[in-house]
Amino acid sequence: METEILERINRGVILRTGAYLTNDHFVLPSGRHAQEYVEKALATTEPAFTEGLGDVIAKHFADQPIDLVLTTGYGASLLGHCVARAHPSRPRFIYANKQRDGAGISQVSLPREFRQYFAGSPRVLLIEDILTTGETVKGLVDLVNSLGGRVVGIGMLWRRSKKVKFTVPLFTLVDREFPTYTPEDCPMCRRGVPINREFLAESPPEPSRQRARRAN
Numbered sequence: 001m002e003t004e005i006l007e008r009i010n011r012g013v014i015l016r017t018g019a020y021l022t023n024d025h026f027v028l029p030s031g032r033h034a035q036e037y038v039e040k041a042l043a044t045t046e047p048a049f050t051e052g053l054g055d056v057i058a059k060h061f062a063d064q065p066i067d068l069v070l071t072t073g074y075g076a077s078l079l080g081h082c083v084a085r086a087h088p089s090r091p092r093f094i095y096a097n098k099q100r101d102g103a104g105i106s107q108v109s110l111p112r113e114f115r116q117y118f119a120g121s122p123r124v125l126l127i128e129d130i131l132t133t134g135e136t137v138k139g140l141v142d143l144v145n146s147l148g149g150r151v152v153g154i155g156m157l158w159r160r161s162k163k164v165k166f167t168v169p170l171f172t173l174v175d176r177e178f179p180t181y182t183p184e185d186c187p188m189c190r191r192g193v194p195i196n197r198e199f200l201a202e203s204p205p206e207p208s209r210q211r212a213r214r215a216n
């Protein structure tokens, strides 16, 4: 099937989970405005959909022998479990812990109990849910390399930025970078669409122009 058609089907599934929000008005953490948003916490709330999406990723990497599926974060781990369950190699599923260091930089570390699985240079498939900066996945790649494993691929639900590139094979169910605007150029602001504050709770304060409009 055409990649574009497949992507549209996958996007439809993610839309049905409630994680893909469209025709709305969001303020992104960067301060830019967007009509669409992907709320990653909602992407894995329906087990049947999570399993279906996991199947698609597992099928893509089915020809590749895999020893371990590695993730970090709750949502990615639910998906990673489904991928591992569906992959013909019957890989083991493990996760890394994610925390921020003193400088606010995201760091991943492997629980001590999982170190034994890195004896013998395992082939590792990384699974991520929504990829924005790629910082987490890069951390996982470094972690695997430092432990003597080999990353054979990266599977994910959604890559939000095409600027993020990797040297290992990447498979994403949806590869869509939606348009964002400065508040001055935002078509939703111009039309007076209220900003959705249910999501992105840590948004910066809205411009005074917005507050004035809302008060009217």
Ligand SMILES: [Zn+2]
Binding pocket: 025, 033, 034, 183, 186, 187, 188, 189, 190
């Ligand atoms: Zn706007």
